[in-house]
Amino acid sequence: MMEEQSFDSLQLSQNLPLSQDSFRELWESVVAAPMFTTPTATEVNEPWRADGQMDMQLINEQVLTEGFDENLFELHPDVLPKDGVTPPSSTVPVTTDYPGEYAFQLRFQKSGTAKSVTSTFSELLNKLYCQLAKTSPIEVLVNKEPPQGAILRATAVYKKTEHVADVVRRCPHHQNEDAAEHRSHLIRVEGSQRAQYFEDVHTKRQSVTVPYEPPQLGSEMTTILLSFMCNSSCMGGMNRRPILTILTLETPEGLVLGRRCFEVRVCACPGRDRKTEEENSSKMQNGTKQTKKRKSAPAPVPDTTSVKKSKSQSSAEEEDKDVHVLHIRGSERYEMLKKINDGLELLDRESKKSKVSVKHEVPLPSSGKRLLQRGERSDSD
Structure with missing residues (x-):
């Protein structure tokens, strides 16, 4: 019966259903290196002492020296930093003063x-x-x-x-x-x-x-x-x-x-x-802020008195006829202002006479001939 069959009766050469080879053949096919091998005397240049014991320190030094790669910890040339590369800087540089511990x-x-x-x-x-x-x-x-x-x-x-x-x-x-x-x-x-x-x-x-x-x-x-x-x-x-x-x-x-x-x-x-x-x-600190652009100067106000005179000469002459009373204190000042007023009146009369004479004067011809008036005919006609 299956229950009475013991484990010892199982043979290792029995074919396994999911394996091509037996377990024994699989185990024997695995090559395992020994965990620790003691080098022979010829391999370590005769490290035996006089007492027949092996000098393990000499063996370790020779093994490490022969098997250690001095370039093991050196970086690849592509990884080494290149000359001319600045250290990483911030995107927005700091512009505040910082004297530091050296009082820079x-x-x-x-x-x-x-x-x-x-x-x-x-x-x-x-x-x-x-x-x-x-x-x-x-x-x-x-x-x-x-x-x-x-x-x-x-x-x-x-x-x-x-x-x-x-x-x-x-x-x-x-x-x-x-x-x-x-x-x-x-x-x-x-x-x-x-x-x-x-x-x-x-x-x-x-x-x-x-x-x-x-x-x-x-x-x-x-x-x-x-x-x-x-x-x-x-x-x-x-x-x-x-x-x-x-x-x-x-x-x-x-x-x-x-x-x-x-x-x-x-x-x-x-x-x-x-x-x-x-x-x-x-x-600016004192409060008198100066503007960059100067404002344009306002246009000059036209003189209304000159406009009025040019428009109406008769109204100006009527205003000149107005008499104004001026109260003067002191006889000397009165005589002085009176002379000024008399002189101005004289100038006005002279200017009026000159205007009238200019209007009625008729220019004479340079050749001595008389100018024809309106409605007259020359002798040749």
């Missing part, structure tokens, strides 16, 4: 508002006025030494909210005239061969960096030289849109240690424009 601050040279200056800074407006492609020195101050390899980065952004998403670039005209590799950058660092120009791969914003140099002996600040390669009024570029320059102190990895921001206007006469804008700002 900027200082500008005092140039005044003379017409001959090429660069001048207004502390009242926190605005730099400079000429096209002219050097503007900026002094950088910190209270302690930044980390090794720190850099200074200058970035230009538009000031107004409706333009802040646009990238500040040079106009096509000035780009075509420039043969430099970084000719599309508005801000350029002068006097340094270590300046690097970057363009963010995501936001396309452009910036220029220069290594931070500690102050020289006897000085407390470091000076960098910036120049702006387009006018604020250039069509196709800034196009009269105000811009801000963000100057940051960063670590080599791109960590911001300090930030300063100021407005820039690139124009032909920095001193004149600074003086004008400071005066307008002072007037």
Whole structure:
């Protein structure tokens, strides 16, 4: 019976319904590597000690040295970061000042508002006025030494909210005239061969960096030289849109240690424009707001008296006949005004006589002949 059949009576060679081979054949076909194999003496250069024991430390060192790949943890060349790539930046740059733990601050040279200056800074407006492609020195101050390899980065952004998403670039005209590799950058660092120009791969914003140099002996600040390669009024570029320059102190990895921001206007006469804008700002603060467009002057009111005289001479003559009484205090003043009145009366009489004589006078001919009157005939007729 099936119930009395024991498990031992089952043979492994029995064919299984769902298998092509027996279980024994399947088991024997599996090649299993030994869990641990002890290398022979010839494989490990005779690591046997004098006491007949195997030096396992020597074996491990030789096995690891021969089997370890030194390039195991190195990245593929395609994964390595390439040179010239800027650290990731935000879509909308921050324009607020941040001195940080190093008390990062900027200082500008005092140039005044003379017409001959090429660069001048207004502390009242926190605005730099400079000429096209002219050097503007900026002094950088910190209270302690930044980390090794720190850099200074200058970035230009538009000031107004409706333009802040646009990238500040040079106009096509000035780009075509420039043969430099970084000719599309508005801000350029002068006097340094270590300046690097970057363009963010995501936001396309452009910036220029220069290594931070500690102050020289006897000085407390470091000076960098910036120049702006387009006018604020250039069509196709800034196009009269105000811009801000963000100057940051960063670590080599791109960590911001300090930030300063100021407005820039690139124009032909920095001193004149600074003086004008400071005066307008002072007037607005004092309450006397100056309008940009002047209102047209009202048309002059026509003189009604002259119109009346031209329309009606008779009415004017009737008004002249009116007599007015004037009360005068003092005999001397009365005599003086009386003489004036008598003179005016005399002039009126003389003018009337001249008008009457002009009307009745008949011009005589130059040849001596008498002019014919109406209704007369000449002797020849």
